[in-house]
Amino acid sequence: MTKLLRIAMAVVATASLGQLIGCSSGEGRRATNLATGNVKVQGKAAPGATLVFHPEKEWGKDEPKPRATGKQDGSFEVTTYEGTDGAPEGNYTVTVEWYVPNKPDDGNVTNRAPAKYGKAQSSPLKVTIGKGPNSLPPFELK
Amino acid sequence: MFQTSNQRLGKRLGFTLIELLVVIAIIAVLVGLLVPAVQKVREAANRMSCSNNLKQIGLALHNFHGANSYFPSNLRPAQNQTVRMRWLTWVLPYIEQDNLFKNYNQALNWSDPANRPVTSVRVKILECPSSPSSTLLDGAPDGTPAWAPIVANSDYAGIYGVHPSLATAGLVDVAGTTRGAISKTQNLRMGDFTDGTSNTLHVTESSGRPSIYRQGRLVVGASATARVNGGGWCRPASEIPYLLGTDATGTSTPGPNAINVTNGLDYIAAGGPASTFYGTDGTSQIYSFHSGLVNAVFADGSVRTINSSVGIRALARMVTRDGGEVNND
Numbered sequence: 001m002t003k004l005l006r007i008a009m010a011v012v013a014t015a016s017l018g019q020l021i022g023c024s025s026g027e028g029r030r031a032t033n034l035a036t037g038n039v040k041v042q043g044k045a046a047p048g049a050t051l052v053f054h055p056e057k058e059w060g061k062d063e064p065k066p067r068a069t070g071k072q073d074g075s076f077e078v079t080t081y082e083g084t085d086g087a088p089e090g091n092y093t094v095t096v097e098w099y100v101p102n103k104p105d106d107g108n109v110t111n112r113a114p115a116k117y118g119k120a121q122s123s124p125l126k127v128t129i130g131k132g133p134n135s136l137p138p139f140e141l142k
Numbered sequence: 143m144f145q146t147s148n149q150r151l152g153k154r155l156g157f158t159l160i161e162l163l164v165v166i167a168i169i170a171v172l173v174g175l176l177v178p179a180v181q182k183v184r185e186a187a188n189r190m191s192c193s194n195n196l197k198q199i200g201l202a203l204h205n206f207h208g209a210n211s212y213f214p215s216n217l218r219p220a221q222n223q224t225v226r227m228r229w230l231t232w233v234l235p236y237i238e239q240d241n242l243f244k245n246y247n248q249a250l251n252w253s254d255p256a257n258r259p260v261t262s263v264r265v266k267i268l269e270c271p272s273s274p275s276s277t278l279l280d281g282a283p284d285g286t287p288a289w290a291p292i293v294a295n296s297d298y299a300g301i302y303g304v305h306p307s308l309a310t311a312g313l314v315d316v317a318g319t320t321r322g323a324i325s326k327t328q329n330l331r332m333g334d335f336t337d338g339t340s341n342t343l344h345v346t347e348s349s350g351r352p353s354i355y356r357q358g359r360l361v362v363g364a365s366a367t368a369r370v371n372g373g374g375w376c377r378p379a380s381e382i383p384y385l386l387g388t389d390a391t392g393t394s395t396p397g398p399n400a401i402n403v404t405n406g407l408d409y410i411a412a413g414g415p416a417s418t419f420y421g422t423d424g425t426s427q428i429y430s431f432h433s434g435l436v437n438a439v440f441a442d443g444s445v446r447t448i449n450s451s452v453g454i455r456a457l458a459r460m461v462t463r464d465g466g467e468v469n470n471d
Binding site for chain 2: 047081095105
């Protein structure tokens with residue numbers, strides 16, 4: 001009887017250990033909310049412009065910040081982990097950079113967006129991501 | 143007594159159905175054990191063959207440097223300032239393909255009909271044996287018709303630099319679009335590798351192009367409407383333009399996942415030849431069909447494997463040749 005009990009306990013212990021290990025590999029992702037918007041530089045759509053959403057409270061060093069890239073019409077969908085999953089709830093400062101090859105075939109690129117939008121310290125673009133799908137106000141860079 | 147023992151012996155002369163079934167079951171189990179093992183050995187052999195290919199390419203680059211005191215680049219050849227010539231074309235004489243090199247007309251583009259007898263030749267050491275390479279040929283987005291299949295593919299590519307948006311996102315320490323070991327703006331010398339040649343990635347894998355693969359699955363077989371811009375061994379656009387990274391699904395850039403997520407982005411969806419992001423450069427990413435790693439030759443000629451789990455920050459340190467970062471990996 002005691003032997004049976006011991007075996008049963010060992011089985012339960014092993015199973016729960018597996019559960020624990022399984023839980024710890026959850027990668028610590030934050031819950032995200034869909035977010036879309038549009039970016040224009042000097043009144044023109046900015047395809048290929050890269051946007052980074054800098055959270056108000058600093059995240060871990062290697063945690064990916066929400067990002068987006070402008071499409072042909074300047075519209076964008078925010079990505080944090082995969083696909084167009086959006087961004088976690090919170091307040092963000094958005095940086096916009098628009099790197100374009102100097103010539104179509106050149107190795108060097110120039111940022112066509114005004115420089116102040118490229119740094120989290122100086123960018124005036126502030127957004128709040130709430131629950132549910134977010135439609136961000138259009139970003140008009142001048 | 144005698145009769146019964148004879149009868150027994152007579153019975154023993156055949157196999158019973160149960161005995162046969164047991165034997166068959168044992169054989170099935172053995173085969174089941176062996177077949178996956180054989181597959182694994184095949185993959186291990188392919189991986190070794192692939193790292194040998196990269197070793198040959200690395201040696202060829204160094205032999206070229208020995209003869210010319212610079213590494214070959216994707217600069218415009220002296221004879222024609224409107225075309226580009228890929229570094230792989232320059233090293234052909236150093237991988238025992240001198241005859242191909244002699245027949246390549248440097249005054250003409252790689253896509254020119256006069257160069258196609260050279261550029262359509264498949265070169266074995268430029269293809270990774272693990273890659274499901276087909277007889278599919280690569281072409282140019284501005285060809286007539288677009289993407290007309292004319293040139294043979296290669297699974298190996300260098301990297302021009304690290305995209306600055308990754309530094310803005312805080313994912314890498316140092317960015318720069320011309321900091322990579324393969325250049326399209328200058329002929330690099332050994333002295334330009336100030337991070338140290340053993341710390342700088344020279345050439346790695348971008349397999350399966352121009353079809354789009356994501357995490358081992360064929361997503362789009364190359365078609366006129368969706369494909370990676372890159373693949374042909376003679377095409378300068380086959381270089382990885384930036385270390386850029388993607389999200390976990392390999393569909394959007396930039397992002398923290400840079401190895402074995404996708405072999406490239408859809409060039410047409412990114413704007414095609416009119417794209418202000420890629421320009422006429424390629425859309426390739428670091429990708430191999432080896433499980434969990436890619437092979438890479440470093441600028442000191444050593445071939446190493448880079449684990450897929452290596453973060454983009456550590457990878458960027460390897461990609462830059464003059465980033466000034468400390469690399470502990």
